[in-house]
Amino acid sequence: MTANLPRYDKAFDPGPVELHARDVHFDVSDAPLEWIPGHPVPSHVISTLNLFLPEGERWFVRTFNEALPLVRDEQLASAMRGFVGQEAVHADTHDKALRDYLVRGGIDPDPAERQMAWIFRRLLEPRETDSPRKAHKNLTERLWLIAAIEHYTAVLGDFALNSGWARGGAHPGMTDMFQWHGAEEVEHRSVAHEVATYFDNSYLSRIRAMVISILGLFLIISRTTRYLLKADPERNYPFPQVIVGWLRGVRAGHVPSLWSVILTTVPYFSTKYDPADVGSTAQAVAYLAASPGARGGAQ
Numbered sequence: 001m002t003a004n005l006p007r008y009d010k011a012f013d014p015g016p017v018e019l020h021a022r023d024v025h026f027d028v029s030d031a032p033l034e035w036i037p038g039h040p041v042p043s044h045v046i047s048t049l050n051l052f053l054p055e056g057e058r059w060f061v062r063t064f065n066e067a068l069p070l071v072r073d074e075q076l077a078s079a080m081r082g083f084v085g086q087e088a089v090h091a092d093t094h095d096k097a098l099r100d101y102l103v104r105g106g107i108d109p110d111p112a113e114r115q116m117a118w119i120f121r122r123l124l125e126p127r128e129t130d131s132p133r134k135a136h137k138n139l140t141e142r143l144w145l146i147a148a149i150e151h152y153t154a155v156l157g158d159f160a161l162n163s164g165w166a167r168g169g170a171h172p173g174m175t176d177m178f179q180w181h182g183a184e185e186v187e188h189r190s191v192a193h194e195v196a197t198y199f200d201n202s203y204l205s206r207i208r209a210m211v212i213s214i215l216g217l218f219l220i221i222s223r224t225t226r227y228l229l230k231a232d233p234e235r236n237y238p239f240p241q242v243i244v245g246w247l248r249g250v251r252a253g254h255v256p257s258l259w260s261v262i263l264t265t266v267p268y269f270s271t272k273y274d275p276a277d278v279g280s281t282a283q284a285v286a287y288l289a290a291s292p293g294a295r296g297g298a299q
């Protein structure tokens with residue numbers, strides 16, 4: 001997404017890799033709220049991920065654990081177990097960052113967390129029904145929603161790996177945490193799509209889920225960002241300042257432009273869509289091998 005940076009050549013992509021959760025540690029205990037220096041708005045925009053990812057990723061885990069006993073393809077089941085392990089660690093890591101970083105910075109995450117809990121534990125929980133057919137349909141709808149959301153986590157993961165954070169002097173622990181997460185999102189980007197296709201290979205289901213996901217993600221990210229900007233005890237953010245801050249962040253490679261994210265959605269509507277076309281496994285694996293926090297140690 002940041003065209004000025006060198007990109008990994010797809011010809012060297014190793015293809016699917018065996019997925020496993022990593023033992024990680026990221027020290028964000030001294031990260032300021034403005035963890036990307038000179039860019040408070042992009043700092044908050046990226047930090048919203050700490051607020052909604054834990055609930056969202058635990059919902060992924062519960063839904064995949066519900067689907068796993070129904071999968072007869074051992075290769076797919078193994079990829080699902082790797083996916084579940086990675087998403088569970090992502091959720092715990094962002095939960096911890098929420099306490100070590102946001103709460104310490106003077107932001108109360110409770111109101112935003114309650115909203116996320118309502119969305120992911122009530123609105124999107126399995127429907128109670130006596131009909132096995134309806135229960136199965138409900139499960140496949142949730143699996144397609146996860147596949148659609150995972151399109152964006154891969155897009156954002158690719159963005160994180162090629163962002164301007166490190167060269168902009170961003171906090172190393174926060175940078176590593178978001179890039180490690182981004183790399184694992186790129187690494188497992190095909191799993192949710194394959195699972196949803198295995199259960200219900202329907203173009204209509206795929207597109208319906210994408211439309212719902214676009215609206216849902218836009219609402220969640222814009223509401224949570226607004227909440228963080230309002231709760232920031234250090235400064236006020238009048239609306240024009242938010243727009244200018246965002247655009248400056250886009251230019252510096254600290255946040256993706258809305259336009260670039262919309263553009264990545266176009267291929268999803270093609271019948272030939274392949275999640276592997278987003279990002280580079282080679283780049284993700286190379287990052288994971290070098291990430292200080294993912295190599296089992298502190299920063």
Ligand SMILES: [Fe+2]
Pocket residue numbers: 057086087090153181185
């Ligand atoms: Fe994740």
Ligand SMILES: [Fe+2]
Pocket residue numbers: 087150153184185188
């Ligand atoms: Fe993911």
